[in-house]
Amino acid sequence: MMKIWTLIIAAATLIAAQPAYAETRLALVIGNGNYTAIGALDNTVPDATLMAKTLQEHGFEVTLLTDTAQSDLTQGISQFGRDLRAAGGDATGLFYYAGHAVQSFGINYLLPTDAALIDAADLSLVAVPADAILRQMQSARNKTNIVILDSCRNNPFENVRNLDDNGLAEMNSPTGTFLSYSTAPGAVALDGLDGNSPFTKALAREIPVPGVPIEQTFKKVRVSVIAETAGLQTPWDTSSLTNEFIFAPKAALTAEQVEEQQLWNSVQGSSDPVQVMLFLRGYPNGQYQVEARALLQTLMTAELAPTPEAPPVVVPAPEAALVAAAPQAPSASEEELIAQARRSGTATDYQAYLDAFPQGIFAELARFEVEILAQKSDAAAVAAAEPAPTEPADDQVALNRALVAQSGNDVMGLTFTTPFPVGGPPIEGLSIPEIVMLSPLYSPIEGLPEELWKTQTCSSCHAWTREALCTQGKTYVTAADDSAVSKDHPFGGVFKRGLKGWAAADCP
Known part of the structure; x- marks a missing residue:
């Protein structure tokens, strides 16, 4: 029996947690697994449930259908088209399907749970063509549509004559559509061994990453699936999008973060370590401190490296003198001490380096870190003490x-x-x-x-x-x-x- 779940973001606490989306987002998610005449699929309904939850958390009004017979599948697609047309031209539509699907004569068919087939000629009478969803989307004339097919687990009709094509055929989509297949055209996808398919599991993990365009999202999914399946499955996608789409927008910066960003933009291209030190003094715990410290380390290393000098024209020197005059690389013990200080980030370890190598290659960097850490400690002590006088001293x-x-x-x-x-x-x-x-x-x-x-x-x-x-x-x-x-x-x-x-x- 078909189960229908309409997942609408209605709870006040959930609404408060959601970012504002500029467009209406509608999704139809279908998972078919309990087939009556062909092999059942264990993970398709859990896949659809996971995808519905993920999309709901990112601004989609989701209709979830599971274990649909042919009439229910057709009705669900038809209603989705009506909803999408009513939502207007700025709406985003998304269709996700997990279940059996086959191709015949270049046409892809989604299989309802009551599909039974003896002759290939009857396929269009017992299944639903995947093009039906594309026609509904095209009729809505909205700007952005996404179709995701996690199917082709195997060919359930391999014993039916003239129906032995593997996988799905690549479809032609209207302008403004992103089409994603869980595997390459003509190839077979894996159902998965841990409750979800490799494709849907990776997609649910990548959708929440903020600020990533949809093309990059599915590229990361492809890399994950190839790695998890040892190259046996390669997700495929085609796009005719004309607008940028991002599942999870980046959070807006505060005024102070904008100021910090502007200053960092002016500093990060600098070759002057003093400029980077000043930036770190102003934002010791800011959003760019990791990059700033890495840049400072690079600049300090270059600044303190010995400058090669032109060799004297004719001034022979004893071998020992030449060795003494040659630029010295840091010893293993010096490198170990500075590495320990960087790992711990404590003033004690930086001071230990300075005590051992007061003129070392990283001495200036260590002194700077000790000074910064001392300032942080002083500031924390002041904050813990009595409130400062309200009248400014300056x-x-x-x-x-x-x-x-x-x-x-x-x-x-x-x-x-x-x-x-x-x-x-x-x-x-x-x-x-x-x-x-x-x-x-x-x-x-x-x-x-x-x-x-x-x-x-x-x-x-x-x-x-x-x-x-x-x-x-x-x-x-x-x-x-x-x-x-x-x-x-x-x-x-x-x-x-x-x-x-x-x-x-x-x-x-």
Whole structure:
């Protein structure tokens, strides 16, 4: 007996956990395994159930049908077409099928659980052509459709004369369709030994990965299935998509993350280890710390490596002197100590390296790590102590905060070239492009030596193009609160409020 499950995201707690999707997403998922006249399949219904759950968790309204007879299978496809047409042109439709399927004369047929066949000529009378789903999708005229066929486990009609083709035939699909087969055309797929097929198991694992285009998702599935089946099964796909589709969008960045990203974009191409050190000082626990530390290690190694010198023209030297003058590679014990420090990340191990090799190749890197770890320890101790006085110690910071509090709506609605009417010196009376060419009012990073920032313009620290500033301002507009706007800034909080007002008007 057919079982029908319509999985609609309705619970308030589940809705709250879902990201917002720009388009309506509809899916029809079918799993046929309990066949009456041909061999049963153990994993197809669990496969369909797993896929329905995965799609539901990623914004799809899912109809799940299991063990469908011919009339139920036809009715389910017809209803899916009506739902897709009603959803409009921006909707995304997805059809998934796990079960027996065969091909005859280049046409693929999905087999309902009551399919029984004695003569190949009767195939179209007892099965449902796979093209039926494509016709329903084409009639909906929506932009994006996805068809996934995890079938071809074997040919259940191998004893029927003139029906001995293996696998499925490749289908022609309308524009805007992504077609995926669990195995190559004409080949046989595996049902799986652990409750799910290799294909569906890999697909359910890859769909939740955020920010991956559908083409890359199925490429990763193909690699996984080939590895799991030792090359016996190669998933196949064809695409006529004209729009980008991503199952799981990336989460939106916060205002502070956008600032960090912009600074990292300007630093990651640098060949100056000081720039990378400054970035790590500002974001010691940020989202790019792993990449930044790896880049710093590379730059420090190159910086400290001996520079080859031209050999003297005619200055013979004793062999011992030549050996002493040759550049020395780090010894095994030095490499082991620095490797241990990198693994543990503790100040004790970095200091142990410095004690043993104060002039070693990695000494500067070790000193930097010890300093950073000491700063983290001090900051944690301060946070655990009594709250700091509410009055700021720095007069300039106090003035900037007071100006922010008084600015109100004065900086809302600015254009890119409008002079700031408030903010005090030096930003008052200057426009955004003029302000970003100024030097900071105070250190952008606590403890940074004055010679590294007092004579610099802020545009040299950030990729502050008009587009980047507009993006930064828009994060302030969409932020849940004003915590990012009110955070201290080298030009004071009024500048951030000005960016927010400018971005609120779409950055004129």
